[in-house]
Amino acid sequence: MSWLDAAPTMVLCGVLLVLPGLPLTYLLGLRRLAMVAVAPVVVVALVAVTAIGAAKLGVRWSPPLVFLVSVGSAVVAGCVVMLLRRRLLQPAPGDSLPVVAAAASGLVVALALGVFAIRAAIGSPEELVKTDDSSFHYNAVTNILNSGVASTFRIDTLGVPGRVRGFYPAAWHDLGSLLAMLTGGSVPATANILSVTIALVVWPLGCVLLMRQLAGPDRQALALAGLLSVAFGAFPWELLGWGILWPNLLGLSLVPAGVAVVMSMAGLAREDVIGRGRAFLLAPVALTAIAIAHPNAVVSLAAITLPAIVVALARAAARRYRAGRRPQAALFAAPIVLAAPAYWLVVVRLGVFAGPMTADSPPFESPSQALGEVLTGATNHHGAGWVLAGLVIVGAVSCFRQRSRRWLVAGHALSGGLYVLAAGVPGASRRIFTGFWYTDSHRLAAMLPVTGVPLVVIGVLAVVSAARAGLAPDGVLRRLRLWPPAAAVVVVIALLLATGGLHHADHRDRVLAAYPKANPLVTPDEYALFERIGRRTEPGTIVAQMPYNGSPAVMALTRRQVLFPQLNLGRLTTDQVYLAQHLNQAASDPRVCEIVNRLQVRYLLTNDHARGNRWDGTAYPAPSAGFRQIDQGGSFRLYRVSPCDKTADSR
Known part of the structure; x- marks a missing residue:
């Protein structure tokens, strides 16, 4: 099978990851861009929870079951909306068609660049991965197909006699089994197609939604967010070739949408496209989806949004304190004050997360080298991306000048600090903070693009704005009538030329780590x-x-x-x-x-x-x-x- 032959399956996979969630996001009140971008979160939650419920009820796992649950959920949600429509929030204002078209243009270019890199790295969709974890993921999907049981509490049995049951994040395997049932394709081909589609559809959609919350309906920002979602090697490319960490890939691909939801809850979104009330309804859905995709992705979400949450709580406490409502002010301030002691009690004293905390990957460089890799995008000894690194810094400076965006810089710095701890700091004590990710520098480096993509977009816009301001006194722009779409095309071409097709060779090589041609898994x-x-x-x-x-x-x-x-x-x-x-x-x-x-x-x-x-x-x-x-x-x-x-x- 060639990738051209697999194109219909990839389209079907993309539909599977988005379409079942659209009725529910629409009924929730989301429209257009937000409705589509949040849909994968709803789909993953729906599929994962259905798998758990089916196993408990003794119902065999199948696409018709998921279809019935999806339809049933939409009907129930529709009935609730009809009964309580006067009390529910009004639908969120949808973005205009030009805004949606701008976002779609960036996503299409990113998809094309991504497919080009994938074809250069993976010769055929049926090619076997050569990593230690691949056999588990392949055979977990196969076990679902054989047993008809897809629960996250049963997947770890793998059909082995006497295997102890326990929790293992199964959302990726649930989706893979559904795709295999629908297409009749082999499990290796299904695994490759599903993972590539997650990387090139779900992740870019989340990045665009996050940028929409940060920049409002800015067409250039949204187009750039879609395009630059595939620019960083640390994610999604690294997790397509390291591990292999397909469940982690799914979980982290949902994190940008989760950050967008937290922004609405915290009141930090610009021209909010979700709405605070809807965000509180979406939060448990997003947490469920991300947790069953991979639990450490929830911790990634918490780490990235921690500064935003602190800002929101501090503002709420300050407002109530100034209004004389001191008990309420204390209630909002308490999480900030008690967070560190609670973390120490749960993680260190009680050892609730002792399992992953015992895993350790030794540091392989000095702290200064690790910090340099964070600043240059050269994590885990890969090549530096100087253009993107410079734009991240420009974007960080631009954000720091705007109080409402400083949390984004802090979240990026926090992710970078965790990477430095894993890669460059010796000692077991670092696992208190990095153990959720098994102190794996690759998983931690993958967090950086979540904040890195919007920072680069903001950096590009800042450079373009400075250039326009510099040219304006001479009237050059007015004489040439340079309009925004033309400027965007020029910026995109310049980025592609300056970065070698958004680091195409680096992305290909990162994926090739799991698909070696000289020494494949089998002949x-x-x-x-x-x-x-x-x-x-x-x-x-x-x-x-x-x-x-x-x-x-x-x-x-x-x-x-x-x-x-x-x-x-x-x-x-x-x-x-x-x-x-x-x-x-x-x-x-x-x-x-x-x-x-x-x-x-x-x-x-x-x-x-x-x-x-x-x-x-x-x-x-x-x-x-x-x-x-x-x-x-x-x-x-x-x-x-x-x-x-x-x-x-x-x-």
């Missing part, structure tokens, strides 16, 4: 064998394998259960451990056949790997072991576990 012959396994094996049987050689992809390509579907082996059962060590000794070890028959392990897929470890039982069986080879591709061989199968002789 074409091995990939073909993995696909044939679906025809060579029976439904309900399990294929044993060693998980570190790419073989977990068999489950994603064929929907056949493998014995070790991921690389996280912390919860292996005793049976699994025994088979890993002794499976190829089935002819001489009765315990092997007892486990094999109980678990329905009927096949062994293996290639030549090192002996003398826990996987000796999955190595090539000896000729005398009685295993029957039924297929081969590259270095892999597929065997029937004949010594334990009384029907093997008749096959």
Whole structure:
């Protein structure tokens, strides 16, 4: 499959991420740009909550179920609006068509640039990712397809016998399973298409909405926000190639819309397109969507908007204090005063987040180097983006001169400070602040574009304004009649030329980290064998394998259960451990056949790997072991576990 062949699926994916949320955002009172930009947040919340409810009620997960819930939610919301229409807020004023068209133009150019970079990095939508986490994400989607259960409290089982159930953010996997059901495509292709669409549709829409709240219906600002949403390498490009962190990608893609909602709640939006009342209704929906996409994205939202929240609370307390309502003033001031002690109590003393806090990635540079990377956009030793870095600084200075925008600079500085702690400061104490992100500098660097995109837009507008003011005395602008659309085109062309197509080569290389061409996860012959396994094996049987050689992809390509579907082996059962060590000794070890028959392990897929470890039982069986080879591709061989199968002789 080529990317051109995948275009209809990408369009369908974009529709899936937006369309189901439009009736609800419309009924809430949002119009045009805001209605569309908030829709993905509603869709993710709706899908994730439906998955949890379906699992509790024993209803099988499917697209018709989500469709019925979407329609039902819209009907209920419509009835509520009809019954209480006189008491509800009036619909928010929608932006004019020229404003919407300007925003759309930036989004279209960003989409084109993004697709160009993706095609240069990922040869085919079906290309397999070569990272430690990819097998889990692939097979979590496959497990949903096989089991019909998509709850965020059940996804971590992965079909492994005896697996303990627990929370794992499943919104991305829920969306992937729906797309796979609708298109019939392979799980790897679905994963790639979904993630690319999130990066090139959901994230840019959120950036435009955030810019709309900051700048009002400024056509140049909105067009630039759409365009520049794909300019930073740290996000979304880094998370398309590092990890691989697809759930984090989804969660952080929703954060700009979450920031826009907080701005409305805090009264900091310019010509607010959401409205404070609607923002309070949207807040729990946004928090639910972001949390089930990935919990650390909620913390990212909190960190970025902390200055805005402090400003809003301080203003509210000051107003009430001046009006003589001191008890109310104290109520609004209390969160500011008690925030630090509460944080210490919950995080340090009680250890509520002890799980992620124990993870640590050691610092790899000095604090000054890390700070320099934040200022130049060269995080994690990537190349500096000098033009964007300069515009961020110009935008920060411009914002600092306007009191209503200073919080944005503070939020950007806070994100940068967290990155410096993770990348450049030694010691376990830093995990008190960075542990929510597993002290991973890549996840923390990805926060910077949330505030970096609007800062660059504001910087560009400040430079253009200064240039226009400098030319105005000579009457040049009046004589040339330079109108805003022409100026915007000139600015866009200059940015593209000065940044090499918004750093196209850097973005391609960041994505290529997960899709290496010189040393791919499996060869074409091995990939073909993995696909044939679906025809060579029976439904309900399990294929044993060693998980570190790419073989977990068999489950994603064929929907056949493998014995070790991921690389996280912390919860292996005793049976699994025994088979890993002794499976190829089935002819001489009765315990092997007892486990094999109980678990329905009927096949062994293996290639030549090192002996003398826990996987000796999955190595090539000896000729005398009685295993029957039924297929081969590259270095892999597929065997029937004949010594334990009384029907093997008749096959």
